[in-house]
Amino acid sequence: MEKKESQLQALINVLTANSKLHICVYDMSNILNNDVMSLKRQNTMHLSEICNLMKRTKRGLGRCMRCRSYVNHKVYSKKKMLVGQCINGLTEIVQPVIYNGRVMCIIYIGNFYTDKAVTAHELLQSAKKCGCPEMEAVYALSGLQPCPDLNLYIQMGRIIKEYIIMLFEKYHVSLTVDSHWIVEDLKNHIASYYNHSLVLSDLTSAYRFNDKYIGRIFKKHTGLSFAEYLNQVRIQKACILLKTTDKKMIEIALSVGYENISYFNRTFKKVTGMTPLEYRNEPDAQIPGNLF
Secondary structure: OOOOOOHHHHHHHHHHOOOOOEEEEEEOOOOOOOOOOOOOHHHOOOOOHHHHHHOOOHHHHHHHHHHHHHHHHHHHHHOOOEEEEOOOOOEEEEEEEEEOOEEEEEEEEEEEEOOHHHHHHHHHHHHHHHOOOHHHHHHHHHHOEEOOOHHHHHHHHHHHHHHHHHHHHHOOOOOOOOOOHHHHHHHHHHHHHOOOOOOHHHHHHHOOOOHHHHHHHHHHHHOOOHHHHHHHHHHHHHHHHHHHOOOOHHHHHHHOOOOOHHHHHHHHHHHHOOOHHHHHHOOOOOOOOOOO
16 A cells, blocks of 8 residues: 655645756654655655766765765754755755754755856766766756746745644654664665665765764664665665566676676675576576565
């Protein structure tokens, strides 16, 4: 049975209807981990077309992560709204949600431009630095929302902020739950970028804790280390490709994030108990785990 849409998700859907805007909310306190404020994965991460284009390369993903880390830390420390351009040239409004002096979450409103020529120039420069196809970056420009009045989007950020606070107070939302917001964020990143070179220390730069502490939290809540969880997801994806395509082993290994075929084979057997070829030829072979 499909999960009922939360009230916060419904508001975001209304605000972005018939537009190219992208709104995401970064949870900093577990405030979204409930029925009234839970969001789809695309609304908890930067997953717009241009973001995904730039994140195809290791350099591009690293640049985006460092940009998000810098902005999150700045908003968290200043506790004030920011308006500016991201590292790829897109205009963003970053609105913290503060309750009793604590930053509960951070709202990002983006995927729009105020000056098309400036954004196009910055986007091309970013594509060069990331090693992304420049023509694809030019084409992706058509997927951005023109902004006739920046104040309208600033007001939108304030509306979402006040709505989150209202829901928090009305429903007496508890911040003590079984899962952890950092763990959920990391799992979302793995689900979206498992085929990239992911290192825990790179991802945790956006948080206010060191990677060893976050690694312990991750293992406590999932039963697996970050690397083990990442390998599980990659092998599950590989299993699907082995059963549903005729791709060569090296193609499958590369498509799920392994650059070394020998390491892919060893990891696959460790997780499934079979080699990739044995798994492909075994009619009753099951996909291991259930991490998706």
